[in-house]
Amino acid sequence: MQANRGRDTAPEMTVRRALHAKGLRYRVQYRLPYMRRRSIDIAFPRHRIAIFIDGCFWHGCSEHYVSPISNANFWADKIQNNKNRDQATDRLLRENGWIVRRFWEHDALEDTVEKVVSLVTHATTELASDVE
Numbered sequence: 206m207q208a209n210r211g212r213d214t215a216p217e218m219t220v221r222r223a224l225h226a227k228g229l230r231y232r233v234q235y236r237l238p239y240m241r242r243r244s245i246d247i248a249f250p251r252h253r254i255a256i257f258i259d260g261c262f263w264h265g266c267s268e269h270y271v272s273p274i275s276n277a278n279f280w281a282d283k284i285q286n287n288k289n290r291d292q293a294t295d296r297l298l299r300e301n302g303w304i305v306r307r308f309w310e311h312d313a314l315e316d317t318v319e320k321v322v323s324l325v326t327h328a329t330t331e332l333a334s335d336v337e
């Protein structure tokens with residue numbers, strides 16, 4: 206369990222470093238005026254692409270989440286609230302024209318990186334062709 210929930214978690218840092226090595230430039234913990242209490246883990250504002258790297262514990266991964274034995278009800282509520290919040294965040298972003306992709310911390314790094322790179326590259330091509 207991580208103490209520094211939601212900020213600079215190890216899996217997120219690993220993904221960020223790999224994307225940077227691929228030449229992608231992004232904003233981290235990106236905030237939007239209509240989303241005050243939440244932020245996007247990795248954002249490409251120009252393309253309106255929002256990437257989240259979800260921790261298996263905090264976001265209730267169906268493969269790896271194991272409820273703590275003490276305060277089980279508290280944790281069940283807490284994780285369910287987090288999941289609801291994630292869904293609300295996704296909805297809000299999509300309503301505002303963002304493309305939202307969530308990855309699990311357990312996802313293979315190369316798969317996550319490949320998907321993000323392809324998403325951003327595709328969006329860049331589209332932007333370029335809009336200009337023509």
Ligand SMILES: [Zn+2]
Binds near residue numbers: 267269309311
């Ligand atoms: Zn998992």
